[in-house]
Amino acid sequence: xxxxxxxxxxxxxxxxxxxxxxxxxxxxxxxxxxxxxxxxxxxxxxxxxxxxxxxxxxxxxxxxxxxxxxxxxxxxxxxxxxxxxxxxxxxxxxxxxxxxxxxxxxxxxxxxxxxxxxxxxxxxxxxxxxxxxxxxxxxxxxxxxxxxxxx
Amino acid sequence: xxxxxxxxxxxxxxxxxxxxxxxxxxxxxxxxxxxxxxxxxxxxxxxxxxxxxxxxxxxxxxxxxxxxxxxxxxxxxxxxxxxxxxxxxxxxxxxxxxxxxxxxxxxxxxxxxxxxxxxxxxxxxxxxxxxxxxxxxxxxxxxxxxxxxxxx
Numbered sequence: 106x107x108x109x110x111x112x113x114x115x116x117x118x119x120x121x122x123x124x125x126x127x128x129x130x131x132x133x134x135x136x137x138x139x140x141x142x143x144x145x146x147x148x149x150x151x152x153x154x155x156x157x158x159x160x161x162x163x164x165x166x167x168x169x170x171x172x173x174x175x176x177x178x179x180x181x182x183x184x185x186x187x188x189x190x191x192x193x194x195x196x197x198x199x200x201x202x203x204x205x206x207x208x209x210x211x212x213x214x215x216x217x218x219x220x221x222x223x224x225x226x227x228x229x230x231x232x233x234x235x236x237x238x239x240x241x242x243x244x245x246x247x248x249x250x251x252x253x254x255x256x
Numbered sequence: 257x258x259x260x261x262x263x264x265x266x267x268x269x270x271x272x273x274x275x276x277x278x279x280x281x282x283x284x285x286x287x288x289x290x291x292x293x294x295x296x297x298x299x300x301x302x303x304x305x306x307x308x309x310x311x312x313x314x315x316x317x318x319x320x321x322x323x324x325x326x327x328x329x330x331x332x333x334x335x336x337x338x339x340x341x342x343x344x345x346x347x348x349x350x351x352x353x354x355x356x357x358x359x360x361x362x363x364x365x366x367x368x369x370x371x372x373x374x375x376x377x378x379x380x381x382x383x384x385x386x387x388x389x390x391x392x393x394x395x396x397x398x399x400x401x402x403x404x405x406x407x408x
Binding site: 135139144155160162167168169172175180184190191195198 | 290295306319320327
């Protein structure tokens with residue numbers, strides 16, 4: 106599938122992603138490499154932590170949400186990478202066997218003034234488990250314009 | 257380094273982390289799970305992309321930077337997790353074989369008014385390859401305070 110061009114990213118448009126379930130092994134695999142704090146890597150000591158048990162790294166939650174968005178195909182062949190994230194908020198812990206659902210909404214979209222072959226989109230991500238929202242963040246992404254495809 | 261309490265950090269302190277090199281295998285392994293775009297997962301296809309070759313996911317760059325800081329041990333058991341991250345900027349691509357050097361600077365140290373046993377520390381992270389900054393971000397973390405002597 107070819108992804109959306111900047112013209113398709115209309116403000117308010119929403120993209121649902123496939124839910125994904127995170128197990129303890131994946132939490133620990135990620136955290137050992139990218140966030141080696143004991144409440145992300147060790148079930149035993151995590152029990153005595155403020156979290157009362159193993160929780161996923163917030164970096165992993167953001168990365169999972171990004172991965173599920175990429176898998177929708179919305180920017181397949183049209184995405185040109187991203188320059189940043191803003192307002193990352195981890196509002197509730199993610200625990201082993203949580204199923205995470207991510208909704209993405211277009212909050213801003215414009216064609217570049219200096220380069221008419223591309224535009225900039227700001228996407229508002231909201232990640233939830235069965236109990237409610239666990240994380241939110243805004244991702245900025247560069248996307249091709251339709252004019253570029255015709256050229 | 258031993259774990260420090262919130263009270264032992266000062267605005268402007270800078271922590272240097274150990275360098276770490278990302279291989280092509282590391283980059284592809286991460287991206288297949290967390291950022292499956294062809295310029296992160298397919299070295300051949302990436303040659304024809306805007307980036308001219310394989311580049312690491314920005315999520316891997318910031319995770320790597322944070323892990324190197326955690327490995328210093330200054331947060332250690334005193335970390336109570338973090339509620340936020342701001343101003344994540346990916347300024348230049350990271351390619352296979354690049355060695356990442358991260359420094360973390362204390363931006364703000366604030367005891368909690370409602371919870372006297374803890375406070376909030378904000379840190380600015382900057383990651384460089386060959387002296388040029390490739391990414392930066394600011395984290396907010398809850399940290400324990402030193403036990404007060406008259407707490408009992």
